Amino acid sequence: MTPDAMKAHLVAFFDEVWNRRDLTRLGRYIAPDYTIRSDPGDPWDGKTLTRAEFADRLRISCAPFPDQVFSIADLLAEGNRVVADWRWTGTHLADLPGFPASGRVIKTSGVTIYDFEDGLLRGHRQQTDRLSVYRQLAAKD
């Protein structure tokens, strides 16, 4: 897979899977087992997921922010890996532990290092700005 093909795969994965939540397309993008190698603060950190479990993770993590949208600010590729520098926004429309639905528009960002195998995403390591999400949720109006 060329660097450009890996980048195009990742752009389409963000668009179809994370933004449009078309879970019927998951097999087009991720391997049958997908490993979250490092993702501090993510409930699935360290786990290897089947596609059904990946779909559950997406549904659960999106539930409080049903209109969430990721946009990719930058992509870099080397070998079998692609780094995505992304921005995220979503409206807090359902309850989170300690934070009842507020209707607030929340913004954050992150960097994810994906690895590919046989043309599919095999896993990631990720850092996201969770502290600012917490502060936005906890802020007094």
Next chain:
Amino acid sequence: MTPDAMKAHLVAFFDEVWNRRDLTRLGRYIAPDYTIRSDPGDPWDGKTLTRAEFADRLRISCAPFPDQVFSIADLLAEGNRVVADWRWTGTHLADLPGFPASGRVIKTSGVTIYDFEDGLLRGHRQQTDRLSVYRQLAAKD
């Protein structure tokens, strides 16, 4: 600059500047103006720093953790950019706002995308796991 040369430059920068705190070597590694393009939670986020200001940032950020050590888990390069996936550990030996020195060993991690110009580091975009640092500092023993 080749990808391998950029990676070697970054490894030496972490070692000499961040780990050994040899600020006399700063001109060997960073450009006269260094831009922190995005670094959520960092007090210098969005600023362009002279080398003297970069040295101040390093001294101020290291002060609570005088034995801090960065280790690089992974490096990727494309074009004029290098991505470093790093781990960090330091002992909390001086006061932080709200957190008196505790003697605790704190651990975190981050991913930084550096850009090079004329053989020197010109700036970065970064994500670090600040929420877990906060939780480690705030934890009840």
